[in-house]
Amino acid sequence: MLLITGITGLTGRFLITALREAGYSGNIRCLIREHSDISWVTDTNVEFVKGDVSDVQSLVRAFAGVEGVIHLVNIRSAPEIIAACKVSGINRIVIVTTTGIFSKYQQYSEEYKKLETIILGCGLDYTIIRPTMIYGNHQDKNIHKLVKIVNKYPIVPVIGKGYGLMQPIYAKDLAEVIAAAYMNPVSMKKAYNVAGQNPISLREMMCLIADNINKRRLFINIPYLLALAAGHVGELIPNGLINVERIQRLREDKVFKYDEAEKELGFSPISFKEGIEHEIGALKRSGII
Numbered sequence: 001m002l003l004i005t006g007i008t009g010l011t012g013r014f015l016i017t018a019l020r021e022a023g024y025s026g027n028i029r030c031l032i033r034e035h036s037d038i039s040w041v042t043d044t045n046v047e048f049v050k051g052d053v054s055d056v057q058s059l060v061r062a063f064a065g066v067e068g069v070i071h072l073v074n075i076r077s078a079p080e081i082i083a084a085c086k087v088s089g090i091n092r093i094v095i096v097t098t099t100g101i102f103s104k105y106q107q108y109s110e111e112y113k114k115l116e117t118i119i120l121g122c123g124l125d126y127t128i129i130r131p132t133m134i135y136g137n138h139q140d141k142n143i144h145k146l147v148k149i150v151n152k153y154p155i156v157p158v159i160g161k162g163y164g165l166m167q168p169i170y171a172k173d174l175a176e177v178i179a180a181a182y183m184n185p186v187s188m189k190k191a192y193n194v195a196g197q198n199p200i201s202l203r204e205m206m207c208l209i210a211d212n213i214n215k216r217r218l219f220i221n222i223p224y225l226l227a228l229a230a231g232h233v234g235e236l237i238p239n240g241l242i243n244v245e246r247i248q249r250l251r252e253d254k255v256f257k258y259d260e261a262e263k264e265l266g267f268s269p270i271s272f273k274e275g276i277e278h279e280i281g282a283l284k285r286s287g288i289i
Contacts, residue, residue: 001027001065002182005053005081006072008036010139011096014175015070016043022179031062053077059084068092070182075115082122094127094182095119096174099193099256101130116191127181128191129174132254135275136171137282143168143205144288147280150209150217151289157222158203165253166202167195170275173267180265192261197271199255208273212280213289 002019006012007030016028020043031051032038038048051058053073063069063084071081075097085093097119101112119126135143150156177194181187203219210217234242261267283289 001029002068002070003029003031003063003066004070004072005031005077007041008032008038009072010134010136010171011174011178012072013040013139014136014172015072015178016041016046018172018175018179019182022176022183024179024183029062029066031059054080056080056083056087060087063088063090066090068094068182070094070096070178072096072178075112078115079118082118082124085124086122091125092182092188093124094129094178094187096129096131096178097191099130099132099195099254102256103252103254120191125188127187127189129178129181130191130193130256131169131174132193132195132256133166133168134171134174135168136279138286138288140171140279143276143279144283146206147209147213147276147283147289150206151213151215153217155218155220156206158206158219159222159224164202165199165255166205167199167255168205168272168275169194169196170270170278172278173269173275177261177265177267180267184265186264190260190264192258192265192267193256194258194261194267195256195269196275197269199253200272205272205276208276209280212277 002024004012004015007015028046030046030048031053032048034050049062051062053059054077059080066088067090069081069085069090071078071093075095078095097112097116101109101116103109116128119128133142134140138144174194181192206219231243231246258267
């Protein structure tokens, strides 16, 4: 039996299907919270258990009879997951972290590096998957907010010149490479960076969004220093959209090669142009735009 944490999150929504398509036919147990929405799960070989990823004893109870773990929830709970695996005699684990560990502006990058060090030295048959920014529906943390802004306002601000590169990964692509990693022993004791098909600038992303929702928009460049000042205001008045770190990270290129995942795991991500069509479709179906 395989146990998955974070199944109700953005990537988790695609993971059960990805595992089945990758050839996993066994039972799946999902660790969920008290009020998690699981109405969308139709696989009859999936069961659910309530638990807390920060509580080792809770995890040990959930891990009874489990042979492997896929951990999608925040990397901060990785030490508890590892401890529970050792108590339960589980050797196989796939942990999703983030390419944010490489950012000079990501405030948690040093913490993430220390947590990855724990994973690397855990003694288990681990695989680390490091995605870039994940998108796919209203559960993503960034792209759907851009879609809502471009959809609502005729004039849209762009920080700086908007040419900083990023490489967002569509959640279904991430789920598929996670499933491939779990199923393929070649991935054991390795870490893979995974990203979207090609780098793209913020301005290009916003233009593609406008094209997809069939709306003409005027994009106005906002000087970086002015935006940074607004970011400081955002620190004082939390708004979920702008803060200092987000402004700073727009100045660094977030571009990653995924050759190893492509070669060993068959990773073949779609372009942002294709992915944003899927996301906008999902937002329309849910009535968000």
